[in-house]
Amino acid sequence: MPRVAVLKFPGTNCDGDVAWAARRSAGLDARVVWHAELRAGEWDAIVIPGGFSYGDWLRAGAIAAQTRAMEIVAEEAEQGVPVLGICNGFQILVEAGLLPGAFLGNTSGRFVCRWVRLVVERPRGPWLLLLRDGQVLSMPVAHAEGRYFIDGEGLRGLERRPLLRYADGYNPNGSIGDIAGVATEDGSVLGLMPHPERAAEPELIPRGFSPDGQLIFRSLAEALRRGW
Amino acid sequence: MSYAVEVVVMNKRSARDPEGETIHRHLVLRKGYGQVKGVRVGKYLLFRVDAGSPREALSIVRELVEKLRIYNPVVHDVEVRLRAEGSGPQVPGD
Numbered sequence: 575m576p577r578v579a580v581l582k583f584p585g586t587n588c589d590g591d592v593a594w595a596a597r598r599s600a601g602l603d604a605r606v607v608w609h610a611e612l613r614a615g616e617w618d619a620i621v622i623p624g625g626f627s628y629g630d631w632l633r634a635g636a637i638a639a640q641t642r643a644m645e646i647v648a649e650e651a652e653q654g655v656p657v658l659g660i661c662n663g664f665q666i667l668v669e670a671g672l673l674p675g676a677f678l679g680n681t682s683g684r685f686v687c688r689w690v691r692l693v694v695e696r697p698r699g700p701w702l703l704l705l706r707d708g709q710v711l712s713m714p715v716a717h718a719e720g721r722y723f724i725d726g727e728g729l730r731g732l733e734r735r736p737l738l739r740y741a742d743g744y745n746p747n748g749s750i751g752d753i754a755g756v757a758t759e760d761g762s763v764l765g766l767m768p769h770p771e772r773a774a775e776p777e778l779i780p781r782g783f784s785p786d787g788q789l790i791f792r793s794l795a796e797a798l799r800r801g802w
Numbered sequence: 803m804s805y806a807v808e809v810v811v812m813n814k815r816s817a818r819d820p821e822g823e824t825i826h827r828h829l830v831l832r833k834g835y836g837q838v839k840g841v842r843v844g845k846y847l848l849f850r851v852d853a854g855s856p857r858e859a860l861s862i863v864r865e866l867v868e869k870l871r872i873y874n875p876v877v878h879d880v881e882v883r884l885r886a887e888g889s890g891p892q893v894p895g896d
Contacts, residue, residue: 636871669871676877678813683820723817723877748818 576798578604579617581647581663583638587625588660588771595774596621599788600795609643618798619656619700620647622663624716624769634677634719635665644670656700656794657763661717664755664765673756673765674731675724680717681748687716689783690768691741692754698736699761700797704789710741712783713768715754720747720767722756736761738768761802804852805859806885811873812844819843847872848891856884 578596582589589606596604604621612620627638638644644666651657651672659667667673680686691712697705705711724732729751738755745752747767755766770787772778779785813819819842826841853859864882867873873880 632872633874636874640870669874674876676874678817678877679820681818681820683824725816725876728876 575601575603576618576795577616578602578619578621578794579607579612580604581609581612581620581622581643582606583609583627583641583643583666585626585628585630586623586662588623588662588769589625591769591771592621592623592660595771595787596791596794599774599785600791602791602795602798609638609641612643612646614646614649617650617655619658619794620650622647622657622659622666623771624661624663627662627666630662630719633665633669634717635662635667635669638662638666639669639671648672651758651763654762656797658701658790658794659763659765660769660771661715661720661767664767665719667763667765672763673758674728675722675753675756677719678721678723679719680721680746685716685718686720686746687714688746689714689780690744690746690754691783692738692744692766692768693741695737695739696735697761698759698802699757699764700794700802701757701764701790702736702761703793703797703802705793711738711773711786711789712779713770713773713787715746715768716772717747717767720749722747722749722751722753722767724750724753732756735759736764738766803854804850805856806887807849807851807859807863808881808883808885809847809849809863809867809872810844810881810883811847811878812842812881814877814879817877848885860884 773787
């Protein structure tokens with residue numbers, strides 16, 4: 575059974591939900607790993623879950639990005655190990671330079687927690703294997719610093735990458751280009767602000783939405799089984 | 803000798819600053835200060851540094867600001883400057 579590390583920093587609080595969702599929706603052997611105990615070469619994939627890290631002082635994810643664990647994550651990503659960053663995990667990946675861009679406080683100045691719809695663009699790699707271009711997914715967001723920013727040239731550069739964009743009318747934070755998720759060109763490293771682990775069980779889905787977070791974990795399981 | 807080095811981190815002009823905009827529009831202008839043409843909110847960090855000269859203190863902080871990503875060059879401008887002794891806020895080590 576593929577082994578998935580769910581990385582935990584001081585303040586991470588979605589680790590249990592991610593491990594649960596990965597096990598229940600995709601049969602993955604997902605385990606919570608304290609950041610100081612992460613070792614190279616032991617995991618088939620790494621997920622950096624949401625919550626907070628080091629109080630999110632300075633900027634969300636900025637301090638976790640400078641840890642030894644993130645050096646290991648970068649090395650593993652270099653070796654082709656799939657890496658997923660959710661919410662604070664996405665912020666950490668950006669701060670660590672594994673994905674481009676930056677995060678600012680939501681335009682509203684407020685924490686936002688609500689269900690949104692996302693449009694998939696150029697799905698590639700292990701995390702989006704079961705998705706098709708243009709597919710619309712629903713998942714909830716919950717964040718205060720979710721306004722993705724990148725300059726004009728950087729934004730054009732994203733056009734080569736797999737992306738998730740907030741569907742029309744669902745941008746909750748003022749992100750440039752409605753960006754909700756960004757991957758490396760091959761899709762092996764993906765970061766997204768919405769929480770797939772909170773959209774993985776039909777019992778927890780509000781009317782009008784669907785448990786599409788499952789598709790992220792099932793994609794990974796399928797990719798680890800037959801390659802991508 | 804120790805020196806106080808100030809670091810000011812601001813959003814780039816191209817990145818909106820809703821806090822500054824709100825303070826400007828709904829506080830400063832509303833209270834009649836029409837001479838004020840804009841407000842930007844940023845982050846201020848004060849470093850107390852042991853160094854042989856002011857120039858060395860500045861270069862230590864300039865280096866760490868880059869290496870430790872105290873600011874994010876994608877979205878921020880940064881200013882690193884020496885603080886005149888005895889002025890401004892205090893930092894542990896003063």
